[in-house]
Amino acid sequence: xxxxxxxxxxxxxxxxxxxxxxxxxxxxxxxxxxxxxxxxxxxxxxxxxxxxxxxxxxxxxxxxxxxxxxxxxxxxxxxxxxxxxxxxxxxxxxxxxxxxxxxxxxxxxxxxxxxxxxxxxxxxxxxxxxxxxxxxxxxxxxxxxxxxxxxxxxxxxxxxxxxx
Numbered sequence: 001x002x003x004x005x006x007x008x009x010x011x012x013x014x015x016x017x018x019x020x021x022x023x024x025x026x027x028x029x030x031x032x033x034x035x036x037x038x039x040x041x042x043x044x045x046x047x048x049x050x051x052x053x054x055x056x057x058x059x060x061x062x063x064x065x066x067x068x069x070x071x072x073x074x075x076x077x078x079x080x081x082x083x084x085x086x087x088x089x090x091x092x093x094x095x096x097x098x099x100x101x102x103x104x105x106x107x108x109x110x111x112x113x114x115x116x117x118x119x120x121x122x123x124x125x126x127x128x129x130x131x132x133x134x135x136x137x138x139x140x141x142x143x144x145x146x147x148x149x150x151x152x153x154x155x156x157x158x159x160x161x162x163x164x
Contacts (some may be wrong), residue, residue: 009072021103023159024097030100031100031103034106035075035103036117037099039095046091048083048091050066050146051065051093052081052094052095054073054094055148059148060146062146065095066134073093076105078112090114091118092114094106094109094118095124095127096123097123099120102120103119106118125147128158128159129158142159143159144157144160146162
């Protein structure tokens, strides 16, 4: 009876883990969920929020969420953000390609005293995968999305992948 239970549990675990998407598995591997997630559907219906793009500048210039402010990752500047977002209670959503770099920047924002910070689940990739619009530097909707690299780009299912 005990061996049956063990086999049953192994099969159940295998079935559950097979049901997870590649994105979900990747986020579970790299993120601690120290910054609460916000999902595409919820963000799409929100107003009066600050969007912070935590990707490299060349990724941002290809496309970004409408009205997003580029803050970067390696070049993230606390003083620059503090001068742009003075109210620490302001709703802020951070995002990157899939949500890993943005979690790190979200942690910094929390350390800086911001109290309403969320991380976009799946980042700009999931946003585009869910048929949400992205915009270029001319503020025109585009299908282009910087896919970071060939490995991470596999998680982007819609739009035109750009790697330069």
